[in-house]
Amino acid sequence: MAHSLNFFLSTSTLPEFTHSCSKPMLHNPHRFFSLTKFPRKSVVLVSASADNGLGGLSAVTADYGSDNGSTIEVDAVTEAELKENGFRSTRRTKLVCTIGPATCGFEQLEALAVGGMNVARINMCHGTRDWHKAVIQKVRRLNEEKGYAVAIMMDTEGSEIHMGDLGGASSAKAEDGEVWTFSVRAYEALRPERCITVNYDGFAEDVRVGDELLVDGGMVRFEVIEKIGPDVKCLCTDPGLLLPRANLTFWRGGSLVRERNAMLPTISSKDWLDIDFGIAQGVDFIAVSFVKSAEVINHLKSYIKARSRDGVIAVISKIESIDSLKNLEEIIQASDGAMVARGDLGAQIPLEQVPLAQQKIVEVCRQLNKPVIVASQLLESMIEYPTPTRAEVADVSEAVRQRADALMLSGESAMGQFPDKALTVLRSVSLRIEKWWREEKRHEVMDLPDIASSFSDSISEEICNSAAKMANNLEVDALFVYTKNGHMASLLSRSRPDCPIFAFTTDTLVRRRLNLQWGLIPFRLDFSDDMETNVNKTFSLLKARGMIKSGDLVIAVSDMLQSIQVMNVPSKPLRTMQQKAYEIYHDIPHTGCLKQNMDFIARRFDPSDLRESPIH
Ligand SMILES: Nc1ncnc2c1ncn2[C@@H]1O[C@H](COP(=O)(O)OP(=O)(O)OP(=O)(O)O)[C@@H](O)[C@H]1O
Ligand SMILES: CC(=O)C(=O)O
Ligand SMILES: [K+]
Ligand SMILES: [Mg+2]
16 A cells, blocks of 8 residues: 655656646646645645646645545455456355365465355364464464455364364274274373274263264264273274264164263363453354253353453354254344254254255244354365265255355365365355346245344334345345444345345454355445445445446445435546545555656546546
């Protein structure tokens, strides 16, 4: 940015300047403008007329407040997409990537950001806090240096039963007919062959001979054949790969044994320490594993409110247990969003019920206006292979058809061989299905119940529902929403309109949080309570960056002024001279060469798009 450049139009540079002026300046030789930036971020406009040189200077100062006063911040990838494909075809479905050994380097993270990652997920089941901290710092650096707005989601371990970490091995193969020992003993040095630790002290006590032991919901199966003190001998009946910290469930007579699980706390003491870590690191989302009731979510939310500087970490409930399905609506109502965590869910309910549960969770979230993520095994085969199976593509398509807010990669991005290719598949399938929705299933309305809890909220809700409907009927190019806390933006997203939603917010944290919601393109922008000024400013900033063009039809709503405005982007947005000068000033390149900078000003200066007549 050109904040440190100073400009003076001096008598000695004047002839040269006149000489180098392009068309608009030459057409109007009596009005030259130079822009001088003085300290305290004020812009001074100086006009000089050719006949009296600098003798007849006059000046206007305008204080633009913060450096961000007239800039607009948008994700670098989104900006490129908007310019290349036009904004009607930007991706609406958001993408979450789990970060693991395959993607924790700066370049690897950058490749994911370029590929469309909106949210980076770190799973506290794996790795150390230092490892996670390093990832968070790299994502922050990426955002700051390269203009991305990747949000961070921390996923808790939860206190369900799982295996230990295999003593550093990345996996272990269990073969049919082998006998393995599952034990609550902590092995001191080397883990003996075919021995697995279990994190839950009551394990040996709780299982019975004859029980079926499922690893990762059935990826590997064992039958309990003998109990010897803390050791449980198990016969492998379905061979497969054991992964570190894989989830364990046990089944008796065809149903899940979960009496003891129900007594384990949703948030373990280790989870609370991880949550403190997440708050200290300023993560954007905390995803809570194995939620059983709304109570724990309320508890966590008040904990965060009291502890966090900004009090705005969004809490996402992971729906992955029978209990969470039983209390679905109240859990989602209490949360800021939900995740269909199909991995563990599929270990707790029969697999054939998982798709129906997914459909139901997505629907409830939409009705209650909470963002929803569909997660686990979307492209599982891509952990090893560079192309997905046809069935996987169909599964991803189905989640996009359901209009889930976001899709998530787990092992595919954490430890797979083709993380970028997997992300590309999510992106291209999303774009294709979204296009089909717009072209073939237009205006299919979902019954959205009223959710407002106050009269003012009801007004916002009505405005957003109507604006989205108008946007579809009038086939507008974009919805603009000016929102301080993001609520109006999420209400517009809830209606899943045909056009993209440009969400302008003054708050960087709100902007990152909106990154999880369907169809929202979040921008950070300083704005006032005066909508006309806001809209004009937005039009000119977006136009200057090639993100919108003259004639585009826009509907604008805001949570300051409860109204709906329909307008075309004017061919020449009229600005005050101060605004224009500031815009030009802001874009001046870092050349350090006065003549080049003056040429730049001359090229950008067109007096006819000023609202007020220039000063003399
Ligand atoms: N930080 C990490 N360090 C090492 N391996 C990781 C890390 N994060 C994820 N992985 C690997 O990627 C796999 C898939 O990640 P994922 O987050 O889905 O974990 P998970 O163990 O299946 O648990 P969850 O049910 O919480 O999703 C893990 O099983 C693990 O092997
Ligand atoms: C994501 C997750 O926790 C699961 O699918 O189990
Ligand atoms: K987890
Ligand atoms: Mg899980």
